[in-house]
Structures are given as C-alpha cells and as structure tokens.
Amino acid sequence: MESIEGLSPAISIDQKSTNRNPRSTVGTVTEIYDYMRLLYARIGIPHCPKCGKEIHKQTIDQMVDQIMAMPERAKIQLLAPVVRGRKGEHAKVLEHARKSGYVRVRIDGNLYELSEEIKLEKNIKHNIEIVVDRLIVKEGIEKRLTDSIETVMELSNGLMTVDVTDGQPVNFSQSFSCPDCGVSVDEVEPRSFSFNNPFGACLNVSAWGIRWSLMRS
Numbered sequence: 375m376e377s378i379e380g381l382s383p384a385i386s387i388d389q390k391s392t393n394r395n396p397r398s399t400v401g402t403v404t405e406i407y408d409y410m411r412l413l414y415a416r417i418g419i420p421h422c423p424k425c426g427k428e429i430h431k432q433t434i435d436q437m438v439d440q441i442m443a444m445p446e447r448a449k450i451q452l453l454a455p456v457v458r459g460r461k462g463e464h465a466k467v468l469e470h471a472r473k474s475g476y477v478r479v480r481i482d483g484n485l486y487e488l489s490e491e492i493k494l495e496k497n498i499k500h501n502i503e504i505v506v507d508r509l510i511v512k513e514g515i516e517k518r519l520t521d522s523i524e525t526v527m528e529l530s531n532g533l534m535t536v537d538v539t540d541g542q543p544v545n546f547s548q549s550f551s552c553p554d555c556g557v558s559v560d561e562v563e564p565r566s567f568s569f570n571n572p573f574g575a576c577l578n579v580s581a582w583g584i585r586w587s588l589m590r591s
C-alpha cells in the first residue's frame with residue numbers, strides 16, 4: 375500500500391477561543407463524547423444502581439416458564455407491588471383494589487382482607503402488594519397463570535413478586551427494572567449518558583451537576 379486517503383483524523387480540535395461555555399470539554403468540542411454515548415447505548419448492559427445486578431427485560435412467556443419450572447405442587451401467590459416504600463395512608467390504592475374485586479392485600483409483609491378496614495400510618499413508608507392469584511404449580515395451569523401475570527403487569531407497571539410457600543419469593547420484571555430493588559432505568563439511549571439532559575442524571579441525587587463535575591474532572 376502506497377497511501378491511504380480519506381480517513382478522518384482520530385481527534386481534531388479546533389482552537390476556538392470564542393466558545394467560553396463552561397460545559398465545553400475536549401469530549402464535546404471534538405464530538406468524541408457523542409460517539410461514546412452512542413457506543414454505550416448500543417452495547418451497554420444496564421445494571422441496577424442499587425444492588426449491581428444485571429437488569430433484563432422478561433416476557434410474560436418467560437415468566438410462565440420460570441414458574442412452571444418450580445417444584446410440582448408448590449403453592450404460590452402472585453403479588454402485584456403497587457406501592458414500594460412510599461409514605462402515606464394509600465387509601466385510594468386500597469379502595470381501587472377493593473373496587474376492582476381483589477380480596478387480599480399484603481402490606482409491609484402482613485396479609486389483610488380488603489374487606490377489613492385498613493388504616494395505615496401516614497408518616498411511615500409502606501409496601502403494598504395486591505394478591506392477584508393463588509395457585510398450585512401443576513400441569514394445565516399455564517393459561518390461568520398467563521392471564522394472572524398479565525393482570526399483575528397492568529397493576530404494577532411490569533413488576534411481580536411470586537410468593538412460594540416454604541420457599542424464597544421470586545421477583546420478576548417486564549421492563550428495565552431491577553426485580554429485587556424495583557429501581558427502574560430507562561431503555562438505554564444516547565441521552566442516558568448525557569450530562570446536559572435530565573435523562574442522564576444520577577438516580578440518587580437527581581441533579582446532573584454532580585455527574586457533570588465528575589465527567590469534567
């Protein structure tokens with residue numbers, strides 16, 4: 375090869391003195407930053423910012439398969455987590471569940487009948503899960519299981535806890551959210567890595583200033 379032409383330089387920096395924007399960095403001026411965001415968005419694997427676990431989307435069919443693989447005759451409850459660690463009396467949530475015809479609800483780990491009067495402490499964080507179905511794992515329940523999981527997904531925006539008698543509860547997620555912590559992340563897009571966009575903000579501080587200063591340092 376005698377010569378190769380037409381390759382753009384890896385880095386080219388215009389010396390512009392007019393741009394005094396404090397947010398300009400070598401990355402933004404050279405557009406490397408834009409390519410990095412694109413790269414991260416295409417090949418990145420989202421992890422839970424709380425527990426570090428990989429976050430997957432799961433289809434309802436995959437959830438059905440996973441439940442059907444549980445030991446035969448296992449008693450399970452399908453729970454829709456509708457309130458996760460939020461303060462309040464949540465009277466509307468409970469009223470809505472009652473009106474929709476659900477019978478049981480689990481609040482902070484305890485089961486209640488929705489026909490009882492339930493008064494929650496306003497200033498304490500609560501977890502509320504609606505019991506959507508109770509089943510025994512055996513052949514032939516697939517159709518009912520699918521229908522019930524669909525109902526759970528609608529109630530709780532894609533999250534489900536399956537409570538197994540004499541076993542560990544299993545958490546499921548239909549969207550990009552950690553089934554254990556419930557922290558959801560958006561589908562990974564270039565803007566998720568932007569320090570100029572609220573979508574790129576850190577979940578904990580919800581202020582992009584922090585991340586921005588990290589990226590500049």
Ligand SMILES: [Zn+2]
Nearest residue numbers: 422425552555
């Ligand atoms: Zn997690």
